[in-house]
Amino acid sequence: MMQSVVKYGRPWLITLLLLLVWELAVRAFHIPEFVLPTPTRIAETTWQFRQHLMLHAWQTLMTTLVGFFFAIVVGILLGVAIGSSSAVYDSLYPLLIGFNSIPKVAVVPLIVMWCGIGTVPAIITAFIISFFPIVVNVATGLASVEPEMKDVLRVLGASRYEVLTKVGIPRSLPYLFASLKVAITLAFIGSVVSETIASNDGIGFLMLSASSRFQVALIFAGVIIIAIMSILMFLVCVYAERKLVGWAFRGQPT
Amino acid sequence: MLETLALVKDAGPGIGSPIGSPVDPPRDIAPADNVKPMVMLQDVTLKYGEMLALDRTTMSINPSEFIAVVGPSGCGKSTLMKLVTGLLPPTSGHIIFDGFHVDGPVKGAGMAFQNATLLPWRTTLANVMLPLEIVQPYKGKIRSHRAEMEAKAKTLLDVVGLGEFGDRQPWQLSGGMQQRANLCRALVHEPKLMMLDEPFAALDAFTKEDLWEVLQALWMRQRFTAILVTHDLREAVYLADTVYVMSNRPGHIVRRCTVPFPRPRTPAMTFDPAFTELVNELRALIAAVRSSK
Numbered sequence: 001m002m003q004s005v006v007k008y009g010r011p012w013l014i015t016l017l018l019l020l021v022w023e024l025a026v027r028a029f030h031i032p033e034f035v036l037p038t039p040t041r042i043a044e045t046t047w048q049f050r051q052h053l054m055l056h057a058w059q060t061l062m063t064t065l066v067g068f069f070f071a072i073v074v075g076i077l078l079g080v081a082i083g084s085s086s087a088v089y090d091s092l093y094p095l096l097i098g099f100n101s102i103p104k105v106a107v108v109p110l111i112v113m114w115c116g117i118g119t120v121p122a123i124i125t126a127f128i129i130s131f132f133p134i135v136v137n138v139a140t141g142l143a144s145v146e147p148e149m150k151d152v153l154r155v156l157g158a159s160r161y162e163v164l165t166k167v168g169i170p171r172s173l174p175y176l177f178a179s180l181k182v183a184i185t186l187a188f189i190g191s192v193v194s195e196t197i198a199s200n201d202g203i204g205f206l207m208l209s210a211s212s213r214f215q216v217a218l219i220f221a222g223v224i225i226i227a228i229m230s231i232l233m234f235l236v237c238v239y240a241e242r243k244l245v246g247w248a249f250r251g252q253p254t
Numbered sequence: 255m256l257e258t259l260a261l262v263k264d265a266g267p268g269i270g271s272p273i274g275s276p277v278d279p280p281r282d283i284a285p286a287d288n289v290k291p292m293v294m295l296q297d298v299t300l301k302y303g304e305m306l307a308l309d310r311t312t313m314s315i316n317p318s319e320f321i322a323v324v325g326p327s328g329c330g331k332s333t334l335m336k337l338v339t340g341l342l343p344p345t346s347g348h349i350i351f352d353g354f355h356v357d358g359p360v361k362g363a364g365m366a367f368q369n370a371t372l373l374p375w376r377t378t379l380a381n382v383m384l385p386l387e388i389v390q391p392y393k394g395k396i397r398s399h400r401a402e403m404e405a406k407a408k409t410l411l412d413v414v415g416l417g418e419f420g421d422r423q424p425w426q427l428s429g430g431m432q433q434r435a436n437l438c439r440a441l442v443h444e445p446k447l448m449m450l451d452e453p454f455a456a457l458d459a460f461t462k463e464d465l466w467e468v469l470q471a472l473w474m475r476q477r478f479t480a481i482l483v484t485h486d487l488r489e490a491v492y493l494a495d496t497v498y499v500m501s502n503r504p505g506h507i508v509r510r511c512t513v514p515f516p517r518p519r520t521p522a523m524t525f526d527p528a529f530t531e532l533v534n535e536l537r538a539l540i541a542a543v544r545s546s547k
Contacts, residue, residue, distance in 0.1 A: 148367040157361030247375040
């Protein structure tokens with residue numbers, strides 16, 4: 001009991017210490033607020049603009065989750081196709097790598113040209129930035145099926161579909177969940193970047209307009225809210241992982 | 255029981271003596287007239303690109319016969335397994351299984367490898383039941399007759415001494431127990447043919463001998479046709495009715511030996527002089543094949 005309090009309390013303690021050092025340093029060195037506001041000032045601003053922040057945070061959360069949802073669907077479908085057919089692998093994989101090497105921020109103006117500003121480009125950006133790790137991991141998971149296991153199934157008379165559903169997909173689930181933890185944070189990056197460039201809603205927009213009015217504390221409030229949402233979604237992924245592929249963490253309590 | 259020498263002579267003249275090259279083909283390859291063989295290979299050759307892996311191999315395995323294939327490493331024993339099960343097409347020659355020409359993966363054979371390959375997300379019992387979800391007629395009945403199928407798998411787990419471990423996850427079992435479960439999985443659908451590719455190679459000596467007994471018990475219960483590929487000559491003689499010796503690459507069969515010992519065989523029998531003698535003869539034969547490179 002005591003041990004677990006110490007274990008889980010430690011990160012909070014460190015965070016508190018960090019905030020304390022920050023607060024004291026800003027006060028001691030008389031750093032002006034438009035450079036670096038104190039944590040207490042940020043908290044105050046957050047409370048003051050809470051309705052605004054909630055509204056924009058909700059917008060960002062929704063666009064991110066919709067983009068993330070599409071990334072999961074497309075990522076799994078592409079990953080299964082690439083992982084189970086070497087012809088698809090050979091023809092699509094180089095293309096995907098090329099696509100992934102493009103900085104997604106550079107694509108946002110194009111998306112805006114095609115779809116206008118607002119929610120749609122944010123969803124698309126969240127999607128294109130986060131689907132790639134899912135594709136790669138699902139494909140890798142399928143490739144990790146032991147050849148002996150495939151032989152056992154083929155000699156039993158299993159179809160390709162049966163090999164995929166009985167072994168391939170369960171085997172790649174831990175890989176899928178590992179990629180979701182990366183993808184959800186990427187999706188937040190995508191939607192916020194797009195909101196910063198072309199939107200009248202969302203935390204990204206809020207931060208941009210705050211910066212044009214030198215409301216530095218509000219920018220920080222936005223940053224912190226994004227971080228909190230991102231961490232919460234990450235934890236949701238971890239929870240789902242533990243529930244659905246607990247077997248991959250053998251011996252550890254779930 | 256101790257007439258090994260006579261039976262070894264039956265397997266062909268000059269066993270254990272230096273052999274000429276090319277090695278004389280096995281003599282009594284044809285099955286008895288009244289039995290239709292379960293597996294037949296006729297002049298089967300396999301090339302990987304330019305490399306000749308298996309050269310004009312002819313074998314005939316009767317229903318319920320337990321054969322073992324031994325030979326130096328890299329002689330194409332595993333290739334032979336893949337050919338018989340249709341996982342690899344031969345470059346030339348014919349393979350017949352249960353009266354049909356093999357031209358694709360056979361349906362419903364059991365297979366066990368050195369690596370137990372149990373699925374970690376299934377319990378041991380669910381692992382054993384996997385073939386019942388794939389092979390007909392079980393596949394069609396698994397939903398409606400679930401309890402019956404489970405009982406079938408449980409009975410088999412009982413036979414191999416894993417009766418109480420059905421609801422454990424595979425990684426909670428020891429290597430030997432995993433391999434027992436693997437044997438159950440390979441046999442739960444009562445296949446006509448069981449392929450064993452060095453299934454006990456990674457186990458310690460004691461566990462290995464336990465599993466010989468387990469496998470023999472399963473065979474005596476279900477009387478499947480078995481093809482065992484192994485490096486272990488004692489294992490081959492303990493388990494098989496007939497031992498085939500393969501040559502160095504390109505692999506082909508240089509000798510066919512009938513094992514005379516009655517069943518059930520016991521670990522104590524492996525210390526019988528006749529048993530040791532047969533093992534030593536096989537060992538000498540393989541040594542001769544290896545040096546004849």
